[in-house]
Amino acid sequence: MNRTAQAESAPVTEPRRVRRRFGARRWVLIGAGALVAVAALADTIAAGVTESDLADRVARRQSALTGAPDVSVDGFPFLLHAARGTFPHVEVRAKAKTDEGLPVTASVDLRDVSKTGGGYRAATARADFSVPLDALAAHRGEGVRLSESDGRLRITRDFLGMPLVVTAEVGLSGDTVTLEASAATFAGRPLDPANPRIAAAVKEAEREIPDLPLGLEPSGVSVAEGAVTVHARASDVALDPA
Structure with missing residues (x-):
């Protein structure tokens, strides 16, 4: 065979070797991708099992819940994290009702949750418990309307066929939600918010916060987004059933 023929035949095998190398790499990549997918699936399943376990523990402890958390x-x-027995962040969302029948949306943020024995403990917990203003208004009686005004509570009630409007600052004293009138009008005319009758009426609307779950203690109260929200916090929280 002459040199020209050898030169023409030499490159024929090279693309095959290249194809084999690329083919091998492709299968390695596919295999690696499959392993990552399986690991991610296992991770998701394990997280789902733990979430279900925690949800069951919360539900067993809180009889006021109206659905699964x-x-x-x-x-x-x-x-x-599961192997270490710790989870940096756990969120719990739930619906409940007070003894008075008021709907409550609870949002609990748990930090540094660890598995101890047969249960769980959280280093800290922060929570929000929100009650819609329209539900509070309905509980106050017919003709009462509640709304939010720059972080304050606006109370509107018909009196002698004309609107009486009182705007009150919402605060917290111990475990009691307090109200202090900051402005008032009757039929559009301003009234002194310090009027004894107005002050007494606002005082009657104050409410004591019932015992909160998980050892949470009230830390503040706010009015926003159509609801009154009680904020609470706690340390070293046990998530075991009582």
């Missing part, structure tokens, strides 16, 4: 465990890879 929604629990979310953050931290990826989850299995690594």
Whole structure:
């Protein structure tokens, strides 16, 4: 065979070798991708099991719940945190009702949750308990309307066929939600908010906060987004059933 023929035949095998190398790499990449997908799926399943377990524990302890709580465990890879027995962040969302029948939306933020024995403990907990203003108004009686005004509570009530409007600052004293009138009008005309009758009427609307779950203690109260929200916090919280 002459040199020209050898030169023409030499490159024929090279693309095949290249194709083999690329083919091998492709299968390695596919295999690696499959392993990552399986690991992610296992991680998701493990997180789901833990979330279900925590939800069951919360539900067993809180009889006021009106449905199953929604629990979310953050931290990826989850299995690594599970192996260590700690989770940096757990969120719990739930619906409940007070003894008076008022609907409550609860949002609890747990930090540094650890598995201890057969249960869980959280280093700290922060929570918000919100009651819609329209539900509070309905509980106050017919003709009462509640709304939010720059972080204050606006109370409107018909009196002698004309609107009496009182705007009150909402505060917290111990475990009692307090109200202090800051402005008032009757039929559009301003009134002295310090009027004894207005002050007494506002005082009657104050409410004591019932015992909160998980050992939470009230830390503040606010009016926003169509609801009154009680803020609470606690340390070293046990998530075991009572």
